[in-house]
Amino acid sequence: MFYFVKDNALKLRDDLEELRRLGGMFNVSTHETADGKELRLHSSDAVVSIRYGADPVQERHRLLKHAHKRAVERAWEIEKTLVSSGLSGRGEWTEEEREELLLRGRVEGYDGVDIHSIQRYPQLADDPGNVTFRNDAKHKRKRRTHHHDST
Template identity: 45%
Template structure:
């Protein structure tokens, strides 16, 4: 609850995301290369009140440090049993409902409710799922493009020999972006379809959107199927 997992730019494009386990340990973190400043994108905040140190892999929680790897604090609660936590080292029982801003005392979300009926997805959840599908479509497209090169079939654009080597070695080619031929905003059912993704450079990408990434695009799907 209250933990940042995604960041978007002024155009609504996702530029950073991460996935955590139940204790806050980082499972995956990625900054997208489609931005000129992607190397500087990072969010150091973890659970509420925590500032994460990538070097020590500990989260500063005001009065003590929390270890996401262990799921507990590395020192005893300075106010001991007054913190409502008999183990003195433990974090909250459920980070979806409880939080500990200062590393002293645990608090529960007001009413313990989420504000919507069980099973009903919020707009935020739907947007997150669509973004995951969009990203999955690009990842699948890279894998299929790599397979085409492995089999000597050239790929869906004219790659240079150096680019082919990079694709075979790393699974991607630097400075290329996955463009959804039929925009995800208007064709959500094609978000994770790899044939709806073509690889372009930044200038090409901008031109396809007529100079503004807010403009949607349409077109014929590619065919990466190997027969």
């Protein structure tokens, strides 16, 4: 999937006209979005999305957030598969947490977080291998302790 942003929503009409000249190379569809319009081009080899009237910085943030969410969901699926196969998985799970993981597909109190920053390495945003599981309560406690020590 390839993403492009054009700040001028009026360019959609010009691009549709150009695509008509290309003939049947792509299946073309248009969609209304919260902040403009989207043109999608589908072929057997690729999908191209062009957003019109969107802010490029906000669009990048939206795409990275969506990709990270997918990566976390897949990381939980992989973790459940590993644990159900008798492997330890990536987390240091207690027996209760293992049971919860197998039953619910995730463990309450744990969040999927990036190992490497997806802001710095956006190519890792959709990679479940870039996700680790952090106990939210432990993380908050560490931050409070660190913040308290620094004051």
